[in-house]
Amino acid sequence: MEENSSCSSISSAVFPVHRQSSVKETFSTIKSFSVxxxxxxxxxxxxxxxxxxxxxxxxxxxxxxxxxxxxLKLDSNEKLFLYVNQTFAPSPDQMVRNLFDCYSTEGKLVLHYCKTQAWG
Incomplete structure (x- = not known):
């Protein structure tokens, strides 16, 4: 029986072994970037x-x-609401990185803003 050449090349491939990194190492390697x-x-x-x-x-x-x-020179008592893709209002402590990773379109994070509640 003849062995398929493409299968033999796959079986001979060497896959790198990744060591288990600690949580501290993982967070220290995350770099901030511009969004x-x-x-x-x-x-x-x-x-x-x-x-x-x-x-x-x-x-x-x-x-x-x-x-x-x-x-926008709004008074301190005026509210401003932000919405992601016209669907929901993220919490103020939500990081831009997380929203960008999940909801960016064509390399941009689209945020709608208004002075009264609109969506969500």
Missing amino acids: DILLKPTGNAPIMKKKKWTVDSDKPIGWIIEFMKKY
């Missing part, structure tokens, strides 16, 4: 002149909300 965020107004929200921003992936969503409130 492109596209901010779109909804409802009664004021329009931002600049819609595309680059944000450090280690920033929480709460940081973006506070930045936008300052940029």
Whole structure:
């Protein structure tokens, strides 16, 4: 019986053996990176002149909300709501990296903002 040549090349392939890394090593190797965020107004929200921003992936969503409130010159008592892809409002302590990994489209994280609750 003749052995299939493609199978023999696969069986002779050497696969690297990975050692088990500790949690500390894993987190120390994670590097922050920049994330492109596209901010779109909804409802009664004021329009931002600049819609595309680059944000450090280690920033929480709460940081973006506070930045936008300052940029839009909103009063401290005014609310600003952010929504991911017009579906849900992430918690303020959610990291940009997690949202980008799960919900980015064409290399951008799309966030809709408004002054009253809209979705979710």
